[in-house]
Amino acid sequence: MGVFQQILQQMINGLSLGSIYALLALGYTMVYGIVKLINFAHGDILMIGAFIGYFVLTKIGVTPGTLIIAFLISMPLCALLGVSMEKICYKPLRNAPRINALITAIGLSFFLENGARVLPAIGPNPRVFPTLPPVTHHLLGVGLSRVQIIIFAVAVGLMLILNYIINFTKIGKAMRAVSYDKGASYLMGINVDRVISFTFALGSALAAAAGILFASAYPQVEPYMGIMPGLKAFIAAVLGGIGSIPGAMLGGFILGVAETLAKGFLSSQMADAIAFGLLIIILVVKPAGILGKSIDEKV
Amino acid sequence: MTTLLQAENLSIQFGGLMAVSSFNMELKEGELVGLIGPNGAGKTTTFNMLTGIHKPTSGRIIVRSRNGGPRNIEKLQPYQITSLGVARTFQNIRLFKDLTVLDNVRIANHFNAQYKSIHALLRLPVFYQEEKRIYEYNMELLKLFKLEHKSDELAKNLPYGEQRKLEIVRALATKPHTLLLDEPAAGMNPQETKELMELIKSIKEQFNLTILLIEHDMNLVMGICERIIVLDYGRVIAQGKPAEVTRDPMVIKAYLGKEMENDA
Amino acid sequence: MQSERQKKTITSIILLVLGFVFLNALVAMRIIDEYTTQVLTIGAINVVVALGLNLISGFTGQLALGHAGFMAVGAYTTAALVMKLGVPIFPAIFGGGLISALFGLLIGLPTLRLRGDYLAIVTLGFGEIIRVIMINLTEITGGPAGLKGIPPFTTNFYWRPVVSFAIAYLFLVLVITLISNLLKSSPGRAIVSIREDEIAANAMGINVFYYKMFAFTLSAFIAGLGGGLYAPFFGYLSPNMFNFQKSVEFLIIVVLGGMGNLTGTVLAGFGLTYLQEFLRFLQDYRLVIYPLILIVLMLFQPSGLMGLFGNREFSLAGLAEQVNQLLFRKDPAEKAGEK
Numbered sequence: 001m002g003v004f005q006q007i008l009q010q011m012i013n014g015l016s017l018g019s020i021y022a023l024l025a026l027g028y029t030m031v032y033g034i035v036k037l038i039n040f041a042h043g044d045i046l047m048i049g050a051f052i053g054y055f056v057l058t059k060i061g062v063t064p065g066t067l068i069i070a071f072l073i074s075m076p077l078c079a080l081l082g083v084s085m086e087k088i089c090y091k092p093l094r095n096a097p098r099i100n101a102l103i104t105a106i107g108l109s110f111f112l113e114n115g116a117r118v119l120p121a122i123g124p125n126p127r128v129f130p131t132l133p134p135v136t137h138h139l140l141g142v143g144l145s146r147v148q149i150i151i152f153a154v155a156v157g158l159m160l161i162l163n164y165i166i167n168f169t170k171i172g173k174a175m176r177a178v179s180y181d182k183g184a185s186y187l188m189g190i191n192v193d194r195v196i197s198f199t200f201a202l203g204s205a206l207a208a209a210a211g212i213l214f215a216s217a218y219p220q221v222e223p224y225m226g227i228m229p230g231l232k233a234f235i236a237a238v239l240g241g242i243g244s245i246p247g248a249m250l251g252g253f254i255l256g257v258a259e260t261l262a263k264g265f266l267s268s269q270m271a272d273a274i275a276f277g278l279l280i281i282i283l284v285v286k287p288a289g290i291l292g293k294s295i296d297e298k299v
Numbered sequence: 300m301t302t303l304l305q306a307e308n309l310s311i312q313f314g315g316l317m318a319v320s321s322f323n324m325e326l327k328e329g330e331l332v333g334l335i336g337p338n339g340a341g342k343t344t345t346f347n348m349l350t351g352i353h354k355p356t357s358g359r360i361i362v363r364s365r366n367g368g369p370r371n372i373e374k375l376q377p378y379q380i381t382s383l384g385v386a387r388t389f390q391n392i393r394l395f396k397d398l399t400v401l402d403n404v405r406i407a408n409h410f411n412a413q414y415k416s417i418h419a420l421l422r423l424p425v426f427y428q429e430e431k432r433i434y435e436y437n438m439e440l441l442k443l444f445k446l447e448h449k450s451d452e453l454a455k456n457l458p459y460g461e462q463r464k465l466e467i468v469r470a471l472a473t474k475p476h477t478l479l480l481d482e483p484a485a486g487m488n489p490q491e492t493k494e495l496m497e498l499i500k501s502i503k504e505q506f507n508l509t510i511l512l513i514e515h516d517m518n519l520v521m522g523i524c525e526r527i528i529v530l531d532y533g534r535v536i537a538q539g540k541p542a543e544v545t546r547d548p549m550v551i552k553a554y555l556g557k558e559m560e561n562d563a
Numbered sequence: 564m565q566s567e568r569q570k571k572t573i574t575s576i577i578l579l580v581l582g583f584v585f586l587n588a589l590v591a592m593r594i595i596d597e598y599t600t601q602v603l604t605i606g607a608i609n610v611v612v613a614l615g616l617n618l619i620s621g622f623t624g625q626l627a628l629g630h631a632g633f634m635a636v637g638a639y640t641t642a643a644l645v646m647k648l649g650v651p652i653f654p655a656i657f658g659g660g661l662i663s664a665l666f667g668l669l670i671g672l673p674t675l676r677l678r679g680d681y682l683a684i685v686t687l688g689f690g691e692i693i694r695v696i697m698i699n700l701t702e703i704t705g706g707p708a709g710l711k712g713i714p715p716f717t718t719n720f721y722w723r724p725v726v727s728f729a730i731a732y733l734f735l736v737l738v739i740t741l742i743s744n745l746l747k748s749s750p751g752r753a754i755v756s757i758r759e760d761e762i763a764a765n766a767m768g769i770n771v772f773y774y775k776m777f778a779f780t781l782s783a784f785i786a787g788l789g790g791g792l793y794a795p796f797f798g799y800l801s802p803n804m805f806n807f808q809k810s811v812e813f814l815i816i817v818v819l820g821g822m823g824n825l826t827g828t829v830l831a832g833f834g835l836t837y838l839q840e841f842l843r844f845l846q847d848y849r850l851v852i853y854p855l856i857l858i859v860l861m862l863f864q865p866s867g868l869m870g871l872f873g874n875r876e877f878s879l880a881g882l883a884e885q886v887n888q889l890l891f892r893k894d895p896a897e898k899a900g901e902k
Contacts, residue, residue, distance in 0.1 A: 038680050040687075092862055100861045102626045102683055103818060107857030110811055114850035124847070227807075231691070234684055269695055276688045283681060284673040350766060381768040389766075395759035398752075405749070406756045410768040412749040416777070419748030420741060426748065427568070433749075473768050 005141045010264040011257060016148040016217070018256020019155035023210035024233035025240065025248035026162065027203025033179040033243035034199045035094070040105040041085060042207055043230015044112035047223060049078045049208025050129070050215040051122060057130040064132070070212055071154070075205040082204025083197045091193070109230075116223035126222040129215040151213045158209055159249060162202070166245060171198055179243065228272065232259070235279045241292020250290060300327040301363060303477050303509050304385060309348055309358035318344045319533040322358070326477060331503060331510045333520040333541075336530035337553065342513045343390055345530070346479055349511075350387045351377040365476070382410045386475035388466040390482045390513070396455035400446060403454050403465060404437040407472035440468050443502065460491050464498075471502065477509045484519060496523050521545070529553070571880040578879045579736060586732065590725050600724045602840050603833070607731035608792045610832030611738050613816040614825065615785030618742055620814070621822035622751075623778040624758030625675070626683040629690030630813045633783045635697060635805035636663040637790025642713045642800060643703050652716060656734075656791030663787025666693075667780045675775040682779075690810050697802040709801030713794050727796050734792055738785055743825060743876075745781075754778050758823070808850065815853055818860055821867030826877040831868060 024046060031039045052074040060066050089108055093101045116122045135146040166172040177185040178195045186192050214229060215221050236255040240247025255275060262271040282289065302325050309322040319341040326332060334342050347353040349360060351372065360373045364383045372380050386407075395403050412433060418426045441447040444464045449457065454465060463483055470478055483499065484492040496519055503510055514520045520527060521541040528538040531553040537544050544550055589595045595603070616630045637659035644655035666689075674685045697704045704710055717726045745751045753774045756764040765771050794800055816835055820827025842849055860867060866874060 038684060040683075089858060089862070096861075096865065097624070098680070099620065099624055099626050099822075100865050102680060103814065104858050104861045106626075106628060106683075106811065106814070107854040107861070110808075110854035111851060111858065114847065114854065118847045118851055227691075231684070231688055235688075238681075269699060272695055273692050276692045279685065279688060280670075280673050283677060283685070287677050287681075352762065352766070376770070377762075377765040378768045378770050381766060387766055389763065393760050393763035393766075395756050395763065398755065398759060402752055402755075406752045406764070406769065407767040409749050409753050414749070416745065416748070416750045419750060420744050422572075422744060430748070469767060 002141075006264070007261075008140070008142045010260045012142060012144060012148065013264075014257030014260035015253060016151045016256070017260055018236075018253035019151055020210045020214050020217070020252075021229065021233045021236045021256050022249045022252025023155055023158060023206045023213070024229055025236040025252045026159075026245065027207050028234050028237040029240070029242055029245060029248040030175070030199050030203050032237070034175065034182075034196055035090065036098075037090065037101050037105065038234065039203075040102070040230070041108040041112055042203065043226035043228075043233065044109050045078050045082060045204050045207040045226070046211040046214060046229055047116065047221070047226035048081060048112065049074045049204075049211030050221045050225065051116070051211075052077055052208070053212035053215060054127065054129055054221050055121075062130045062132055067132070067150070067212075071209055074208045074212060078208035078211075079201035079205040082200040082207075086197060086200040091196075113223050113226070122223060124223065126220045129219040129221050131216050131219045147216050151217060154209060154213060158206060162206070162245070165202070171195065175199060232275050235275055235282075238279060238289055239282050241289025244289065244291045247289055247291035300329065302326065302361075303328055303363050304349065304511070305361045305369075306345075306349065307359040307361070309345070309355050309360065311344060311348055311353055312356045317533055319348070319530075322348075322530075322533075322535060324528060324535075326509055326511055328476075328509055329507070331500075331512065331523060331525055333524035333527040334511060334513045334530065335515075335517070335520055335527060340530040341533040342530055343481060344533075346387060346481055346513065348373075349380075349479060350385060351375050351380045363476075378410070381473050381475075384474075384476040385479065386470040386473045386477070387479040388463075388470050388481055388483060390485065392462050392466060394454040394462055394465060394469070396453070398454060399451050400441065400454055400457065400465060401434075401437060401450040404440060404469050404472045405433055407469045408433045408437065411474060437472060440471055443505075444468050444498065460487050460495075463487065464495070467499075467502075471506065475508070477511070480510060480512045482513050482515060485515065492519060499523070574883045575879040578883060583729070583732060583736075587725060587729055590728055597724050600728050602837055604724070604728045604731045604796060606833040606836035607728075607735045608789050608796065609813070609816065609836050610829050611731075611735055611792065612786045612789035613813045613820075613828050613832045614738050614742055615782040615789065616813045617817045617820075617822065617825065617828045618754075618785065619779050619782035621817055621824070621828075622746065622758060623754050623775060625775060625779065626680075627686045627779070627782065628683050628807070628810050628814070629686035629688075629693075630782075630786045631805040631807070631809035632686070632690035632693040633663045633666065633786035634790035634793065634809070635693055635800075635802070636666050637787030638794040638800050638805070639697065639704055639710070639790075640787070641791035642710055642794045645714055645795070646712075647703075652714075652795055656788060659791030659794075660784045660787035663790065664780050664784035667783025668776070670783075671776045671779045675779060676772055687807070687810075690805075690807055694802045694805065697805075704800070704802065707802065709799060711799050713798045713800065715798055716795050731792055731796070734788060738788065739825060739829070742785075746825075750774065750777070755823070811853065811857075815857055818857055819867055821869035821874060822865075824867065824869040824874055824876065826875075827867050827869035 024042065027042050028039065031037060031042070053070040056070040056073050057066060060069070085108060089104050090101060093104060117124045132146060136143045166175060174185070174190045174195045175198070177188070177190055178192055182192060232255055233252065236251035237248045238251070239254060240249070240251030255278070258278065259271050259275055262274045304326040306322055306324045310320045311318050322345055334345065336342055344353065348355045355373050358373065359371060361369050362372050362380065362383050362385055364370050370383060372383065395406065412429055414425050414429045438447055438450065441450055444467065446461060446465060446468065449461070454462065457465060467480065467483060480499070484495050487495060499510065500523060502508065512520070512524065524541060526539065527541050527544045529536050529544060529550050536549045536553055537547040590600050612630055612634050616627060619625050619627050640662040641655045641659035644650040644658045645652060650658065670685060670689055674682050698707045715723055716730055717723055746755070753764070753769045756767070756769055757771055757774055761771055816832045817828055819835065820831030839849070864870060869875070
């Protein structure tokens with residue numbers, strides 16, 4: 001394989017990984033845009049979503065049809081989980097010092113991971129995620145697997161749906177209003193609580209989808225599987241500009257490509273360090289991210 | 300008389316909105332100037348630019364520093380501007396709520412404290428001397444505002460009026476030459492307001508201060524300010540002596556009109 | 564005023580020394596058994612690191628989630644200084660603290676200019692990445708297999724627990740004195756004002772970025788000292804000892820005791836360490852209970868245990884005063900008159 005093909009291959013792998021990061025980064029960025037909170041537990045929703053998919057698929061077998069059923073079960077359940085987390089844990093702390101909500105978020109994350117670990121149905125050991133038999137198409141000497149095609153299709157489809165919801169529906173407009181000015185939205189008669197719940201639901205559903213895709217790509221599920229993708233998706237959100245939806249998508253793709261290139265040409269362990277180094281560089285050079293704008297705190 | 304604080308063509312833009320445009324002002328030593336205007340006219344935004352919290356989009360701000368030289372401050376951080384001698388209070392009270400009244404004031408002495416961290420860690424004599432000086436000086440300031448007996452209370456437990464006073468004491472403790480007061484009497488009853496204004500006048504004399512004051516209560520501004528600047532939609536629409544300003548048709552239209560009718 | 568202060572300082576020092584001698588006597592005479600001594604030593608080390616975390620998270624209000632990482636840096640540096648360069652143990656521990664502080668400085672510079680949340684995620688990332696680095700730096704760290712044979716505080720087997728305990732105790736006292744002296748001073752008040760209201764602090768002449776850096780670097784230094792104590796005490800280090808879970812354990816100590824309260828951290832640190840030894844049978848369930856404690860505390864008692872007692876701090880001189888009054892029934896009012 002020539003260098004060109006090698007790079008092209010890594011690009012394809014990177015874009016596929018990146019679309020998973022993008023789905024996850026959308027949840028971070030939407031929640032941050034609306035309640036200004038880094039939801040540390042977001043990566044763990046990916047894990048829960050993957051496990052729900054795992055249970056569905058082991059029960060009814062894997063066909064393209066059951067895969068769709070897995071998405072349709074996992075996404076609403078995770079949306080429900082996200083909303084309950086918000087209602088029980090974050091909402092009471094909305095007026096408390098920020099550090100309190102952050103600590104709660106880290107507590108929730110830790111609780112979900114270790115809770116999954118002690119549950120007899122899940123347990124600490126990795127399990128093989130059921131997948132469709134692998135098929136690889138070859139084009140110009142570059143391989144494109146069926147899983148990758150599914151990942152692209154689902155991720156792009158969901159992003160188009162999200163884009164429609166945010167730009168063309170009433171609740172989407174309310175979301176944008178609340179993220180712009182919560183107080184004024186409230187005065188304009190927007191049910192701010194409902195908008196916040198909806199945001200968590202939307203973000204968590206996307207995380208669940210990302211979970212099934214992630215588990216299909218690395219066919220394996222385990223309780224701590226959400227930590228690293230969560231951290232990287234957050235980096236992607238910051239890279240794109242936290243609070244910006246197109247930014248999260250862009251950031252996800254960039255990070256995915258950067259990571260696979262690093263893995264392919266450097267070392268796989270250093271890839272994690274590179275993602276982290278990237279975060280530091282953005283924070284130094286352009287903390288508002290590629291598509292974000294800095295907003296001053298009200299005085 | 301020397302100019303202590305000067306703004307030249309100060310403008311700031313938030314998104315597409317020009318919040319303040321071409322603001323000009325000259326504050327001379329010993330003046331007490333009022334900055335008035337309807338809600339949303341850009342008064343607090345102007346304060347935020349003068350104190351470094353917002354960076355102006357264009358224009359210049361010049362402060363006479365303590366050693367006398369003029370300095371451009373539009374790129375400085377708030378703490379640097381404070382150390383040059385310009386202190387402020389906040390309209391929506393920003394005390395250190397969970398700290399004591401005394402600590403609130405002591406924090407404002409920070410850049411005047413003549414010892415370093417290492418002196419504090421090793422508890423050297425210079426630490427004790429300075430702490431004693433700061434304590435005594437701050438208790439004196441609190442006494443002026445009749446807050447000395449509450450020095451150990453938490454700031455959040457003070458009644459509203461006293462919280463506003465504490466904001467002023469805190470600003471005074473930075474030893475400013477120019478004091479910017481953002482609606483110091485907001486939420487006070489007429490009697491309290493009157494007393495506060497007397498107090499402001501007296502500390503102005505005692506500490507040789509120059510004061511710029513945002514106020515809503517028109518009568519009050521007319522009563523104590525020597526000069527008034529009127530803002531509307533981010534522009535200065537009039538300035539001059541209180542009596543002149545109240546006759547200005549632009550001002551009457553923009554702001555005073557309604558109130559005058561109400562008063563009549 | 565002057566003599567009153569000196570009296571207080573002298574009382575505190577006398578009580579500290581007495582406490583030290585007394586505890587060590589108990590340990591040396593094996594009245595406190597070896598196992599308990601070990602738990603107390605681990606407790607003291609945990610409290611040291613937790614106090615460092617409290618400085619940045621409780622007093623400065625900036626959440627940090629990678630203190631196990633700083634501890635790891637301190638531990639490995641100390642071990643390397645002793646084993647590779649033959650540096651004596653005490654300077655080596657301080658060396659561990661300094662290198663850890665250097666990491667703190669490097670992380671803080673880009674991060675602390677921005678709003679507080681970024682520190683949380685960057686330190687979390689740091690904690691994870693430093694482990695990857697430790698695993699790969701086989702030369703110094705022994706890689707994933709771990710680093711064995713770190714020389715203990717003393718080679719005398721009988722005296723080892725006593726000496727370890729005494730050294731941990733000394734460092735604990737040193738760190739408490741350092742932090743409490745700092746807090747009761749102008750720089751300390753500057754640090755706390757940042758937690759209370761960053762904008763107001765800035766407007767009152769506080770260089771907010773500088774003091775965040777100061778607090779964070781000092782915090783990393785203290786965590787590094789904790790790691791430095793850890794290395795010779797256990798004699799063995801592996802990268803997985805310093806995982807994210809460990810960082811969260813320190814956070815729980817701080818939150819349970821009360822953010823911004825030193826007494827609380829000391830009590831919760833020893834308490835949780837002690838409990839942990841006895842709750843070993845709970846195994847993985849402990850990891851479920853811990854985060855629940857965090858969430859419940861944040862929702863219902865955010866000021867922690869010491870918040871129940873008005874967030875007051877324990878002081879030895881204060882204790883002496885109380886005992887004095889109790890014994891000699893001296894009226895405090897009368898005493899004030901004497902001055």
